[in-house]
Amino acid sequence: MLxxxxxxxxxxLNLFLGFLKSRRVLLPATLLFIALAFxxxxxxxxxxxxxxxxxxxxxxxxINFSSIILLTTFLTVAISRSFGTDEEHTHPAEYYAIxxxxxxxxxxxxxxxxxxxxxxxxxxxxxxxxxxxxxxxRSLRSNEAALxxxxxxxxxTGIFLFGIALVYGATGxxxxxxxxxxxxxxxxxxxxxxxxxxxxxxxxxxLFKVSAAPFHFWTPDVYDGAPTLFTAFMSTVVKTAGxxxxxxxxxxxxxxxxxxWWQVLTGVTVxxxxxxxxxxxxxSSVKRMLAYSSVSHAGYLLIAxxxxxxxSPSAILFYSLAYSIATITGFAVLILVAxxxxxxxxxxxxxEAFNGLAKRNPLLAFSLAVSMVSLAGIPLTAGFWGKFFxxxxxxxxxxxxxxxxxxxxxxxxxxxxxxxxxxxxxSYLKTGDSEPIGIRPxxxxxxxxxxxxxxxxxxxxxxxxxxx
Amino acid sequence: xxxxxxDVVQTIPLPYYIxxxxxxxxxxxxxxxxxxxxxxxxxSVEVMLNAVNLLLVAFSAYRSDPAGQVFVFFIMAVAAAEVxxxxxxxxxxxxxIQSIDIGLLNRLKG
Amino acid sequence: MNVNYIWxxxxxxxxxxxxxxxxxxxxxxxxxYLILTFFCISAHYVLLNAQFLAAVNVIVYxxxxxxxxxxxxxxxxxxxxxxESKTNLVKLGAAVLGGVLLVIIVAALRSMQIEPLNKATYNxxxxxxxxxxxxxxxxxxxxxxxxxxLFFVAMxxxxxxxxxxxxxxxx
Numbered sequence: 001m002l003x004x005x006x007x008x009x010x011x012x013l014n015l016f017l018g019f020l021k022s023r024r025v026l027l028p029a030t031l032l033f034i035a036l037a038f039x040x041x042x043x044x045x046x047x048x049x050x051x052x053x054x055x056x057x058x059x060x061x062x063i064n065f066s067s068i069i070l071l072t073t074f075l076t077v078a079i080s081r082s083f084g085t086d087e088e089h090t091h092p093a094e095y096y097a098i099x100x101x102x103x104x105x106x107x108x109x110x111x112x113x114x115x116x117x118x119x120x121x122x123x124x125x126x127x128x129x130x131x132x133x134x135x136x137x138r139s140l141r142s143n144e145a146a147l148x149x150x151x152x153x154x155x156x157t158g159i160f161l162f163g164i165a166l167v168y169g170a171t172g173x174x175x176x177x178x179x180x181x182x183x184x185x186x187x188x189x190x191x192x193x194x195x196x197x198x199x200x201x202x203x204x205x206x207l208f209k210v211s212a213a214p215f216h217f218w219t220p221d222v223y224d225g226a227p228t229l230f231t232a233f234m235s236t237v238v239k240t241a242g243x244x245x246x247x248x249x250x251x252x253x254x255x256x257x258x259x260x261w262w263q264v265l266t267g268v269t270v271x272x273x274x275x276x277x278x279x280x281x282x283x284s285s286v287k288r289m290l291a292y293s294s295v296s297h298a299g300y301l302l303i304a305x306x307x308x309x310x311x312s313p314s315a316i317l318f319y320s321l322a323y324s325i326a327t328i329t330g331f332a333v334l335i336l337v338a339x340x341x342x343x344x345x346x347x348x349x350x351x352e353a354f355n356g357l358a359k360r361n362p363l364l365a366f367s368l369a370v371s372m373v374s375l376a377g378i379p380l381t382a383g384f385w386g387k388f389f390x391x392x393x394x395x396x397x398x399x400x401x402x403x404x405x406x407x408x409x410x411x412x413x414x415x416x417x418x419x420x421x422x423x424x425x426x427s428y429l430k431t432g433d434s435e436p437i438g439i440r441p442x443x444x445x446x447x448x449x450x451x452x453x454x455x456x457x458x459x460x461x462x463x464x465x466x467x468x
Numbered sequence: 469x470x471x472x473x474x475d476v477v478q479t480i481p482l483p484y485y486i487x488x489x490x491x492x493x494x495x496x497x498x499x500x501x502x503x504x505x506x507x508x509x510x511x512s513v514e515v516m517l518n519a520v521n522l523l524l525v526a527f528s529a530y531r532s533d534p535a536g537q538v539f540v541f542f543i544m545a546v547a548a549a550e551v552x553x554x555x556x557x558x559x560x561x562x563x564x565i566q567s568i569d570i571g572l573l574n575r576l577k578g
Numbered sequence: 579m580n581v582n583y584i585w586x587x588x589x590x591x592x593x594x595x596x597x598x599x600x601x602x603x604x605x606x607x608x609x610x611y612l613i614l615t616f617f618c619i620s621a622h623y624v625l626l627n628a629q630f631l632a633a634v635n636v637i638v639y640x641x642x643x644x645x646x647x648x649x650x651x652x653x654x655x656x657x658x659x660x661x662e663s664k665t666n667l668v669k670l671g672a673a674v675l676g677g678v679l680l681v682i683i684v685a686a687l688r689s690m691q692i693e694p695l696n697k698a699t700y701n702x703x704x705x706x707x708x709x710x711x712x713x714x715x716x717x718x719x720x721x722x723x724x725x726x727x728l729f730f731v732a733m734x735x736x737x738x739x740x741x742x743x744x745x746x747x748x749x
Contacts, residue, residue: 011730012730015734101727102731104724105728117720120725124728131734131739134739137743143564147558151509165523165524169523173535474702480585483687490680492592492593495597498600498675502600505656507608511599511609511647518616528628532699532702534704537631538710538714542718542721545728547639551643551646555646560739560740
């Protein structure tokens with residue numbers, strides 16, 4: 001709760017700092033604000049609070065999820081160099097403020113106890129992202145991505161709200177526990193069909209936001225068109241918050257109809273894994289490949305949600321952490337490499353841009369290789385343990401239920417290795433003719449930090465696992 | 469005088485409202501899928517949101533529970549915020565390409 | 579006078595004007611039909627004894643949101659007829675899809691049982707300002723406060739995106 005209040009205030013403070021028009025103040029100030037919110041967030045460790053008449057619940061799970069979100073935001077802000085193409089027309093203070101505000105929305109989605117908090121949190125996050133997607137105002141691709149994201153996003157919001165309305169009609173409440181006791185308590189007349197239809201609409205809306213197939217069609221275009229920095233932000237923070245919200249909603253409110261949503265989710269999982277991984281293979285741009293890979297990672301996370309074992313929350317947490325860190329590293333290297341040799345005024349995001357990276361910048365190549373290996377789920381990296389924990393929740397649920405999903409997931413992990421290693425092969429085995437890239441100290445520090453975290457979590461997963 | 473139950477609540481069955489709101493909602497969905505003009509697509513989304521509002525108010529009135537109507541209040545607030553951002557995006561695009569037909573926006577394919 | 583006739587008439591008018599929003603060519607006509615739809619829905623709210631929302635619906639939707647729409651349409655001068663680039667096949671497909679969706683919803687909800695009205699505990703005053711205000715500022719205080727964050731984002735975002743940067747053409 002303290003973190004939500006402090007972030008709202010810091011966002012406003014950030015807008016005032018914009019008067020100084022100096023990036024030298026803004027960047028450290030924003031990082032400090034996020035660090036303070038992170039500390040404020042940790043104060044409630046081992047306490048359980050319910051705020052404002054059952055609106056928000058904070059417990060250790062909330063703190064874990066919000067810590068991951070804040071850490072990801074910190075890393076994203078730290079690698080922000082310039083917004084847009086020319087320095088004169090950018091407004092860093094406003095964009096940093098919008099990022100802080102969007103984190104408020106994400107935290108509301110993690111700790112909601114009432115559907116209205118979920119709805120408003122989702123809207124704060126989405127509206128911020130519409131603005132951030134369109135922040136490169138001169139670029140038509142950015143404009144187009146913003147419009148597409150906006151139209152599709154508000155359409156999904158409509159569907160999500162229709163679901164909430166039907167669930168309210170069936171249960172007469174927006175409170176998660178009240179809905180939960182209606183569903184599992186079994187009213188005398190049986191569960192109203194309104195609830196089933198409503199649940200399906202809510203699921204469609206939520207799956208749209210976390211970009212699971214068949215609701216993923218907007219993802220590649222939007223991720224591709226948005227400025228790379230915000231693509232990194234979108235693909236990590238929205239996933240973490242979205243899955244925390246989805247898991248919370250389904251387990252607290254709809255445990256009683258597990259049979260229904262389990263079927264829907266396993267179908268969606270298989271489709272997401274297939275579509276995400278197979279389409280990623282055919283991409284020629286690394287940014288688009290990472291967009292499809294984020295679709296496929298939504299599929300892996302859905303396995304843990306669909307399995308619904310007591311280990312599921314910690315599996316989702318570990319997977320989100322591993323995925324977020326590796327994705328940020330990947331996008332950070334992509335930003336540097338792509339901006340080196342623009343083609344027709346646009347960053348060069350093809351695989352060929354990475355040729356010979358290991359010779360020019362060994363650090364960049366090594367960070368990239370570690371992050372790709374982690375995303376592919378090879379042992380000794382965090383990504384391996386993420387996949388391991390997710391798969392073991394499915395095994396706990398039983399092979400008769402989850403067997404098919406597991407087979408598809410393992411096969412698709414092998415497909416994933418192919419497209420992730422294309423980048424590594426380009427940077428280590430091919431030769432390029434570009435100059436070495438200059439890296440600023442903070443950027444270098446963040447790359448070293450994320451790489452160390454990925455390897456560290458891969459070697460000692462229990463260090464973090466104890467907290468979850 | 470003792471306030472009385474509204475006439476419609478007594479004579480119109482609740483399912484009529486559900487069917488009515490569903491029909492309105494589906495009209496909105498069809499609008500989103502068929503039109504190309506970004507502003508009209510956006511207006512279709514508003515029709516969808518109004519279907520949701522109507523449904524919530526109907527449920528709220530039939531149960532005499534104020535929570536549903538408060539939710540409608542929040543939906544209206546959120547819709548207003550969304551509209552301002554959405555129209556800003558549309559203005560920004562119009563400034564660049566002098567059109568808001570989403571068919572012309574196809575740089576991000578393949 | 580039988581209130582049922584009013585109900586059926588309003589419902590018919592709402593659906594027809596909503597369909598007109600979707601099918602007419604001229605964006606300004608679309609906006610006007612949408613305003614008609616909002617007024618009909620407000621009338622429905624009055625029938626349901628939700629006077630406060632009826633007023634807010636007219637003020638916020640018809641008053642603020644639709645004026646913003648009209649403003650942008652006239653600002654961008656979109657009055658002239660522009661050929662739409664979607665084929666009839668797509669339109670037919672979408673219409674069929676919508677029809678199927680409606681049939682599915684209605685079929686799924688056909689067997690629903692509605693609990694009968696409890697005349698003893700029914701409170702006809704829930705839709706009044708007093709009762710809504712109590713709930714809004716007591717139970718829903720936190721979302722009410724946090725929605726200001728959304729307004730901040732919308733305000734900053736709309737100004738950032740809509741603003742003309744130096745060197746850009748006006749329109």
